[in-house]
Amino acid sequence: MTMDVRSLIGDVNVQRTVLTNGIRVVSERMPSVRSISLGVWVRAGSGNETPENNGIAHFLEHMLFKGSHSRTAKEIAQSLESRGGGLNGATGKEISSYTAHILDQDLPLAVDVLSDLILNPRFDPSDINIEKQVVLAEMANAGEDPEELILDHFYQNLYPNHPLGYFIYGTEKNIRQFERPSLDSFLNHHYTTENTVVAAAGNVRHDQLVELVERYFSSTVPAQPPAGSSLQMQSPASLSQHRMKNLQQTHICIGVRLFGFKDQRRYALALLDTLLGGGMSSRLFQNIREKYGFTYSVFSFADLMADTGVFGAYLACEKRKSKESLELLQEEFLKLQQGHLAEEELALAKSQVIGNMVLSLESSGRRMKKIGETEIYDCPHISIDQSIENINRVSTADIIDLMQQFYTPSNTNTTILSP
Known part of the structure; x- marks a missing residue:
């Protein structure tokens, strides 16, 4: 032992x-x-x-x-x-x-x-x-x-x-x-x-x-750990359209494949996710919902697995507003890719991410989930202070580089569910 x-x-x-x-x-x-x-x-x-x-x-x-x-x-x-x-x-x-x-x-x-x-x-x-x-x-x-x-x-x-x-x-x-x-x-x-x-x-x-x-747990049987998925980091662009009866709105997802759980760029990804669609102050919420009123629900999401990951955004809107809403989603992605990010906005995102991290320490369930996922993916357990340092170390250039590496029209996947 x-x-x-x-x-x-x-x-x-x-x-x-x-x-x-x-x-x-x-x-x-x-x-x-x-x-x-x-x-x-x-x-x-x-x-x-x-x-x-x-x-x-x-x-x-x-x-x-x-x-x-x-x-x-x-x-x-x-x-x-x-x-x-x-x-x-x-x-x-x-x-x-x-x-x-x-x-x-x-x-x-x-x-x-x-x-x-x-x-x-x-x-x-x-x-x-x-x-x-x-x-x-x-x-x-x-x-x-x-x-x-x-x-x-x-x-x-x-x-x-x-x-x-x-x-x-x-x-x-x-x-x-x-x-x-x-x-x-x-x-x-x-x-x-x-x-x-x-x-x-x-x-x-x-x-x-x-x-x-x-x-x-003494009776469980040893075996070899799971093999990696051997996926390519990026996938070609695709459009998938589906219909659903009795649907009142059109639902849209856009996103890309990226790196896995162990990648140190996950700290930049956490900030990117917060900037783009992590709450009422995010770009997607402020623009598509607050400015245009096209949607009630809009957010971004990140999902990191062993050897691959996903970053995307979702919204639901009236069918007649779907084309404009999709264009607004794509526009917000492109703005970040093209370097439209101020230091002040990144500082606010860092404060939000760090605050969420510290508040989560009050929950034993969240702590258990964190250490369980960290261990199952063979990552080191690091201190909250180190996590905060890693967040604070991310620059605007890191966020922009991330978008430029992974978001292009040639590898963006779009899924639409319509009435």
Whole structure:
């Protein structure tokens, strides 16, 4: 066993232990709270699927809550809810997570429950059939949410013929065909020790957490860590148009592919995202909504994965205003690419990003998510002071260079969802 301790801020520490079976355990102590946010992070998601099993990562996440060999689904739900806590699961492109928010005294129970549902799933055929209907209903709900639907199409457009472009829910055909062998295969192949991180933040003692993870997660099987996606940084420009019945507005996404999670340019990207569409004071909000009144919802977004990332913007508007709105989106991107950025505006963005970072330290859930993601992507845990220094070091030239490197008409992807 090896342990690596890194100071974060004041008397708050991130502690890291690699168990002999390969599982990484990271924790951050917050002695002023009486709760703990706990998460099991697995490097597996829809990006690990094929066309034939697309949707299995999300379906597996559902099925792990349907009962283990020692607990029914109701007993899993009641285990922490009866003590005021709660459980949740989520599936992404590259990561699946299983989280609990609990009183500090209930940490042993939470580790027991999370390990039980992940390591000892029952996968009862009747439960599988019932959960198929639940997931199909969830997929139908998502299909009626235009903001969620256009983002699904946007990623499909940005990563054509690649698993990162697959819909996380999968397809109706695949879901109806999933049975226990499909679940066992994905679980055994991807839910391995090298792919697993257990993270906790709150009033947690690292030595106790390590002892609990060693006790309850000892039966997981070692395997090689996931291979990289070997994607090209940029993709050719494309336009994807879709129609949706009973839609009241046109929804538009534009964006580009860029670098992955480890790239130091992520600090410049955070500022770019804030400048362009990060709140009511952002360029997109002030121009397209406040000046022209074309939209109610407009924002930019950044999503960094292991070897690739996405930067884009979204808005919804009346159909008759869609052409002008798209042009305004493109115009704001071009302004930054052409160097229209004042030092004063960047200074305000830095203040906003730093303020958000510091305020997020008050949440054990956000801290747990941060250290869990940092560890799952094999990045160093750095102090808040170092993060602030990295933000303050970004110049206007860095922002402009970023736009000039990644945003051009020849590599911009546009997705439109219309009535």
